[in-house]
Amino acid sequence: MTGAMTAVETAAAVRSGDRSARSVVEEALAAISEREEELHACNTVLADAAIARADAIDAAVAHGEDPGPLAGVPIALKDNLCVQGELTTCSSKILEGWRPPYTATVVERLLAAGAIPIAKTNLDEFAMGSSTENSAFGPTRNPHDKARVPGGSSGGSAAAVSAGYVPLALGSDTGGSIRQPAAFCGVVGVKPTYGRVSRYGLIAFASSLDQIGPFATTVDDAALLMETIWGPDQMDSTSIPSRPDPIGAGSDVSGLRIGIIEELTDVEGIAPEVRASVERAASGLEGSGAHVERVSIPSCAYGLSAYYLIAPAEASSNLARYDGVRYGLRVDGADVAEMNAKTRAAGFGAEVKRRIMLGTYALSAGYYDAYYGQAQKVRTLIIRDFAQAYERFDVLLSPTAPTEAFKLGAKTADPLAMYMSDVCTIPTNLAGHAAMSVPFGTGVEGLPIGVQVLAPALGESVMFTVARAVEALR
Amino acid sequence: MSPRISPEQVRHVAKLARLSITDAEASQLAEELGVILEHAEDVAALDLSDIEPTAHPIHLTNVLRDDAPKPSLDRDEVLAAAPATEDRRFRVPRIMGETQ
Amino acid sequence: MTTYETVIGLEVHVELSTRTKLFCGCANEFGAEPNTHVCPVCLGLPGSLPVLNRTVVEFALLLGVALNFDVPPSSIFHRKNYFYPDMPKDFQVSQFDEPICVDGWIDVAGERIGIERAHMEEDTGKTTHMGGGGRIHDADYSLVDYNRAGIPLLEIVSRPDMGSAEQARGYVSELRAILATIGISDVKMEEGSMRVDANVSLRANSTDALGTKVEIKNMNSLRSLGRAIDSEIERQSVMLDSEEVIIQETRHWDEVAGVTHGMRSKEGSSDYRYFPEPDLVPVAPTDEMRKVARESVPELPASKRERLISDWGIGPSDARILVDDRALCTYAEAAVAAGGSGKDVTNWCTGEILGYLNEQGSTPEALILRPEGLAELVALLADDTLSRSLAKDVLEECLATPVMPREVVERRGLAQMNDEGELAALVDEVLGRNEDAIAQWKAGDEKARKKKRGFLMGELMKTSGSKGNPKVLNQLLDERLGD
Numbered sequence A: 001m002t003g004a005m006t007a008v009e010t011a012a013a014v015r016s017g018d019r020s021a022r023s024v025v026e027e028a029l030a031a032i033s034e035r036e037e038e039l040h041a042c043n044t045v046l047a048d049a050a051i052a053r054a055d056a057i058d059a060a061v062a063h064g065e066d067p068g069p070l071a072g073v074p075i076a077l078k079d080n081l082c083v084q085g086e087l088t089t090c091s092s093k094i095l096e097g098w099r100p101p102y103t104a105t106v107v108e109r110l111l112a113a114g115a116i117p118i119a120k121t122n123l124d125e126f127a128m129g130s131s132t133e134n135s136a137f138g139p140t141r142n143p144h145d146k147a148r149v150p151g152g153s154s155g156g157s158a159a160a161v162s163a164g165y166v167p168l169a170l171g172s173d174t175g176g177s178i179r180q181p182a183a184f185c186g187v188v189g190v191k192p193t194y195g196r197v198s199r200y201g202l203i204a205f206a207s208s209l210d211q212i213g214p215f216a217t218t219v220d221d222a223a224l225l226m227e228t229i230w231g232p233d234q235m236d237s238t239s240i241p242s243r244p245d246p247i248g249a250g251s252d253v254s255g256l257r258i259g260i261i262e263e264l265t266d267v268e269g270i271a272p273e274v275r276a277s278v279e280r281a282a283s284g285l286e287g288s289g290a291h292v293e294r295v296s297i298p299s300c301a302y303g304l305s306a307y308y309l310i311a312p313a314e315a316s317s318n319l320a321r322y323d324g325v326r327y328g329l330r331v332d333g334a335d336v337a338e339m340n341a342k343t344r345a346a347g348f349g350a351e352v353k354r355r356i357m358l359g360t361y362a363l364s365a366g367y368y369d370a371y372y373g374q375a376q377k378v379r380t381l382i383i384r385d386f387a388q389a390y391e392r393f394d395v396l397l398s399p400t401a402p403t404e405a406f407k408l409g410a411k412t413a414d415p416l417a418m419y420m421s422d423v424c425t426i427p428t429n430l431a432g433h434a435a436m437s438v439p440f441g442t443g444v445e446g447l448p449i450g451v452q453v454l455a456p457a458l459g460e461s462v463m464f465t466v467a468r469a470v471e472a473l474r
Numbered sequence B: 001m002s003p004r005i006s007p008e009q010v011r012h013v014a015k016l017a018r019l020s021i022t023d024a025e026a027s028q029l030a031e032e033l034g035v036i037l038e039h040a041e042d043v044a045a046l047d048l049s050d051i052e053p054t055a056h057p058i059h060l061t062n063v064l065r066d067d068a069p070k071p072s073l074d075r076d077e078v079l080a081a082a083p084a085t086e087d088r089r090f091r092v093p094r095i096m097g098e099t100q
Numbered sequence C: 001m002t003t004y005e006t007v008i009g010l011e012v013h014v015e016l017s018t019r020t021k022l023f024c025g026c027a028n029e030f031g032a033e034p035n036t037h038v039c040p041v042c043l044g045l046p047g048s049l050p051v052l053n054r055t056v057v058e059f060a061l062l063l064g065v066a067l068n069f070d071v072p073p074s075s076i077f078h079r080k081n082y083f084y085p086d087m088p089k090d091f092q093v094s095q096f097d098e099p100i101c102v103d104g105w106i107d108v109a110g111e112r113i114g115i116e117r118a119h120m121e122e123d124t125g126k127t128t129h130m131g132g133g134g135r136i137h138d139a140d141y142s143l144v145d146y147n148r149a150g151i152p153l154l155e156i157v158s159r160p161d162m163g164s165a166e167q168a169r170g171y172v173s174e175l176r177a178i179l180a181t182i183g184i185s186d187v188k189m190e191e192g193s194m195r196v197d198a199n200v201s202l203r204a205n206s207t208d209a210l211g212t213k214v215e216i217k218n219m220n221s222l223r224s225l226g227r228a229i230d231s232e233i234e235r236q237s238v239m240l241d242s243e244e245v246i247i248q249e250t251r252h253w254d255e256v257a258g259v260t261h262g263m264r265s266k267e268g269s270s271d272y273r274y275f276p277e278p279d280l281v282p283v284a285p286t287d288e289m290r291k292v293a294r295e296s297v298p299e300l301p302a303s304k305r306e307r308l309i310s311d312w313g314i315g316p317s318d319a320r321i322l323v324d325d326r327a328l329c330t331y332a333e334a335a336v337a338a339g340g341s342g343k344d345v346t347n348w349c350t351g352e353i354l355g356y357l358n359e360q361g362s363t364p365e366a367l368i369l370r371p372e373g374l375a376e377l378v379a380l381l382a383d384d385t386l387s388r389s390l391a392k393d394v395l396e397e398c399l400a401t402p403v404m405p406r407e408v409v410e411r412r413g414l415a416q417m418n419d420e421g422e423l424a425a426l427v428d429e430v431l432g433r434n435e436d437a438i439a440q441w442k443a444g445d446e447k448a449r450k451k452k453r454g455f456l457m458g459e460l461m462k463t464s465g466s467k468g469n470p471k472v473l474n475q476l477l478d479e480r481l482g483d
């Protein structure tokens, strides 16, 4: 699939003048042309801007200036990240044609590091979905098998990396939207600790759960991207104010205590070959000197239900602003309320409407305590249970997704079945912790499987160490 | 399966959420939301009376910004994004119902 | 006809005079070109996030001290969800069950008025209704300007402790003076930087449960607040007398017609779906922040009034006028500091000077006459150099041109004639010229005598060029006429 260079290699080659950024970008654009028609990973290709930026980097190198640690590395951005003047749609008709007048903090940091945004990638509308089928602009297909979904909601970014368009991409993860598509597409995907990466310029789905994170083909590339985008940001009140320590390059797991989460691994619905991959990764780590044990985190069983109350509740409020007044779609009406209602009915897809309805209901008078309030208490339980587990373990393991990639259309008629594919990733978001998916093994259909490495808040360093060790076992 | 939410409730919620829906959509949403809420019963049924809710995963306080002006956006650019404008402002159909 | 007990509670929204908005760096400025003070945050653009203005928290803590509030260890923001085109996000960031200030009070005319809470929230944009009668429901369409969206507000909610329009006015007036004193707002009701909504209910006697609460809005002066409350009391009394049911609603005050109008109630009940704002973190005022607030609150109006009454010997109504007008009070205090007597300075300030300012539409800071000048004028009056009428002349000139009173007196030779010998000669001269008048005075009845005496006094003043000491002249005249 990708015989291309890693981001680390590309940046080194461009920085030393061995390769021009221009040639890197042209190669990426060629790869996109070749497969984009069948995959539809991108909503917009930023060809002209990317070439102009590549030329500027080549000029900087020629002048002996430092072009940055990601010099010349093409990167794909999930189309819910704002880039000034570029179409930013969230794969929704309601935002079609909208060009933000400002740029997300993470993108500013990428540009400062010399990276070259080359495409805005497809997603489930407003990041609500697990298959990228809920895009107003059509589904993305899995590069490993066109009949299958790439996962979601960051399916376009996962597919772009998997198909070799780019070595790096950014996605956003609210309940697994980076890790699950990474698993389905056979790439590395990271959900950082809540607050580690600025959300300024990320179009909100569920504000207390959303985090931006990297996709890459290797753990090292993911670490490089992570270190570029993270750190405090004054534009985001929920940004952790301390500067993060470097991730480091370690892969030594000897002496580490690793727990396999029973509730996410040994339960009905987890495909046997998925469980087997986790077992093989665990025994490999054991062979490298780690202590591996099963651990029970009982409240994980309630994660899915709590998530599907909290996330829609926040979303119902975050998405109220799409009302046809200031930007985006408008459908006329006799008065402003009718205009709002018609605009929203025409502009939002079925899943977005479903979640807005669910969230509005969960917050409404008479139901708040039973649903939203109760879900917030479950959140407390999950945090408490994880805290207990992390007293005994440095990191935890589980599958990233219950199965390998499923076929397009397989779950579109059954929202709950679709939601179930996030069951392993959701607890991390509720707790605000870090987790990442590392490709490890294949399923009965020969499709990639991801092993999830979970770490406590701010535990990125040990998480990457274990991820590297898993990667080395392949 | 007994739906936990009636089409009438769905229509009320749709009004709160400013979504125009047809009767057929109301019935379908009642059914779909019913299934999801049925699943959420495991959470609704837990006795969590002694547990504090968590609104947010991190515990920061007093994240404050200095009261220092920053540049605003260019008005023409702002208005260019709008579906309808007039006399330097955003134009909307007439407003029924009270102001808050 | 029954008499009812009136129960009034007030919700006061105050726009804070910060440099920037509540959650972004856009300028907080009244009257700018439409939609020029907007950015991704206050326009609610997708992806934008709020960051709280430190000064707003500091102002809220000042208010906490000034209104005797408790400030709990932590307070949080909630989202109040409802659709309205003047709200860019279609929710308002406000505070709900954990506000920054709780359980305060102030004393108004000897009565303690409880204040339930004060909380921080963002203002909405401004809608202009076009076509039709220019009123909201008749309009063909509306135009929205978001400059005001995101301006910081403090909402101050009183307890239902007031029993009359007069008391409500007193409360707002005192609140306004306090807010001006701590310097957190312009508190201009006319410009909307202070907005007062009143909840009014009536009950037959004080043991009954509270009656149905009606909210009245749109009063843009203290006077209209009083009128609106009285009008609402009257409306409800008439209804209760005829056993009509009062519905809980919001009514708009119509200043011209002098009545309140019911507003079309919104479809469905209001269900704001409050939940904690996930994009902001709690505000937990530290000991240091509390200490700074305590030490920054200046002398408050009530104690200042008491001090002026006892130190300057002025009356309560003059004290209120001065303390309610901070600039005038500062001016008067400076004049007293320059040696003027408190009582005399106050008389001039609340009399001629205030009259002049009102007539000119000017402010004390802009007066050409500096406080030292007023002190000098007061001294010239006190030592009989000037009569009151001469002093008014001098003041007039000093208000118009930059000269000190003593210079005017010297240049125009205005000093009062106080020398008794000189004045006696003057009296002799004037009486000598007016023997007819003296004869008429002698022959006349009481009324005629009074008239002639007035004539002679006028002649004396005229002859002295208005400079004769009127007290002495009066005395001399009495002696000569043998009255």
Ligand SMILES: [Zn+2]
Pocket: C021, C024, C025, C026, C037, C038, C039, C040, C041, C042, C043, C150
């Ligand atoms: Zn702004």
